[in-house]
Amino acid sequence: MTDDTSIQITVENDITVVTFGPALKHLDDTAVIECQDLLLATAQDASPPHVLFDLTNVHLFGSTFIEVIFRVWHRLNAEPDGRFGICGLSDYCLEVLKITHLDQLWNIYPSSSEAVAQLAEG
Numbered sequence: 277m278t279d280d281t282s283i284q285i286t287v288e289n290d291i292t293v294v295t296f297g298p299a300l301k302h303l304d305d306t307a308v309i310e311c312q313d314l315l316l317a318t319a320q321d322a323s324p325p326h327v328l329f330d331l332t333n334v335h336l337f338g339s340t341f342i343e344v345i346f347r348v349w350h351r352l353n354a355e356p357d358g359r360f361g362i363c364g365l366s367d368y369c370l371e372v373l374k375i376t377h378l379d380q381l382w383n384i385y386p387s388s389s390e391a392v393a394q395l396a397e398g
Contacts, residue, residue: 282297282300282311288392289392289393290396291391293328294329295332296332296333301334302335303338316351324357325357325359326358326360328361328395329345330364330388331363331366331369335368335369336366336368342372345362359395359398361395362382362385
């Protein structure tokens with residue numbers, strides 16, 4: 277079960293950074309369903325529409341989370357200056373995105389600092 281401390285939302289250099297805490301190490305379907313409204317609302321409300329998901333603490337996710345990521349990306353992509361990135365992927369999570377070719381759709385960065393710098397530049 278998630279709580280308010282499981283996801284931190286901060287703004288760095290005009291990038292809304294969504295950091296998934298250690299409580300979300302394994303993003304199972306239940307955890308994703310509990311936080312999807314927050315994630316979608318964050319994408320909707322981000323001004324400017326620049327969002328980064330920091331998954332440094334996440335070791336495992338499945339198709340339900342990929343669907344939510346896709347919905348967040350789609351919402352941001354509809355904006356003229358919408359930007360979306362993911363950072364801190366574990367080897368397993370990166371492999372999942374590579375197998376599904378989603379690594380070609382989304383900007384993936386090794387660290388939050390690099391992601392914020394790149395997303396801020398456009």
